[in-house]
Amino acid sequence: MATEVIGDEAVFYSKAEKYWKDVPPTVDGMLGGYGSISNIDIHGSSKFLQRFLGDGSGKTGTQCALDCGAGIGRITKRLLLPLFKTVDMVDVTNEFLVKAKSYLGEDGRRVDNYFCCGLQDFKPQPGRYDLIWIQWVIGHLTDEALAGFLRRCRAGLRPHGMVCIKDNVAHEGVVMDEVDSSVCRDLPALHRVIRQAGFSVVAEERQENFPEEIFQVQMLALR
Numbered sequence: 001m002a003t004e005v006i007g008d009e010a011v012f013y014s015k016a017e018k019y020w021k022d023v024p025p026t027v028d029g030m031l032g033g034y035g036s037i038s039n040i041d042i043h044g045s046s047k048f049l050q051r052f053l054g055d056g057s058g059k060t061g062t063q064c065a066l067d068c069g070a071g072i073g074r075i076t077k078r079l080l081l082p083l084f085k086t087v088d089m090v091d092v093t094n095e096f097l098v099k100a101k102s103y104l105g106e107d108g109r110r111v112d113n114y115f116c117c118g119l120q121d122f123k124p125q126p127g128r129y130d131l132i133w134i135q136w137v138i139g140h141l142t143d144e145a146l147a148g149f150l151r152r153c154r155a156g157l158r159p160h161g162m163v164c165i166k167d168n169v170a171h172e173g174v175v176m177d178e179v180d181s182s183v184c185r186d187l188p189a190l191h192r193v194i195r196q197a198g199f200s201v202v203a204e205e206r207q208e209n210f211p212e213e214i215f216q217v218q219m220l221a222l223r
C-alpha cells in the first residue's frame, strides 16, 4: 500500500506542490525532460480512447471532458479539444493554468473552467462529464485520496461516461520518489484502489514505443 511509503500526508502534498512550482511551464517540464515522447503519447491515447466514443448505443458522448492534473494543457490541446466540444482543466499549480491560456491558442476558447485545486480536494460537478482523463498525476495522491477522488469522478459522469487513467506502473510494490514527492504503484495496487472506488476496468493497454529506461505506462478505461 502507498500509505506505507508516504509517511506524513501533509508533507507529502506540500513537497509536491513546491516541486511543481519550480518546474518550467513547458511540454518538457510536464514530462520531466521527455518532451520528445509527447507525440507518441498523444497518438497512443487517441487510439485507445476513440473506440469508446461516438453516437451508437452505449458509446461515450463528446460534449465535455475533464483533464485532471492538466498542467499547461498538453493533453487538453492535442487529445481532448480535438474530440470534445468543451473541456475543463484542474491542476494544483496555478502558474500552469495561467500558461495554458496562451499555450492552448484559439481553441482554448472551448475550455470552460480552469480549476486550481488538488485532486484530493476536488469535486467534479455531478453529471457533467463524458470523459474524465487522469494522466501522470495519481502518484501524487494517497490510496485513500485516490479512491475518494475516483468515487467523486463516478458521480461526475454523464450516462455512458468513462474515466481513463494513464500512468506509470511499478514492476513490483509501491515505489516512492522523494524528488517530486509521488508514488508509483504496481498494477495490482492500482487495481485495488480502482475496485475500492466502485469502478470496473473495461479496457487496459500498455503504451508502446516509449523509451526503455522509463517506467512502463498503462492506460485503463473505467466504468
Ligand SMILES: C[S@@+](CC[C@H](N)C(=O)[O-])C[C@H]1O[C@@H](n2cnc3c(N)ncnc32)[C@H](O)[C@@H]1O
Binding pocket: 016, 017, 020, 030, 031, 032, 068, 069, 070, 071, 072, 073, 074, 075, 090, 091, 092, 093, 096, 117, 118, 119, 120, 135, 136, 137, 140, 141
Ligand atoms: C507530470 S505532470 C503531468 C501533466 C499532464 N497530465 C501531462 O501529462 O502533460 C503532473 C501535473 O500534476 C499536477 N499535480 C501535482 N500534484 C497534484 C495534485 N495533488 N492535484 C492536482 N494536480 C497535481 C502538477 O502541477 C503537474 O501539472
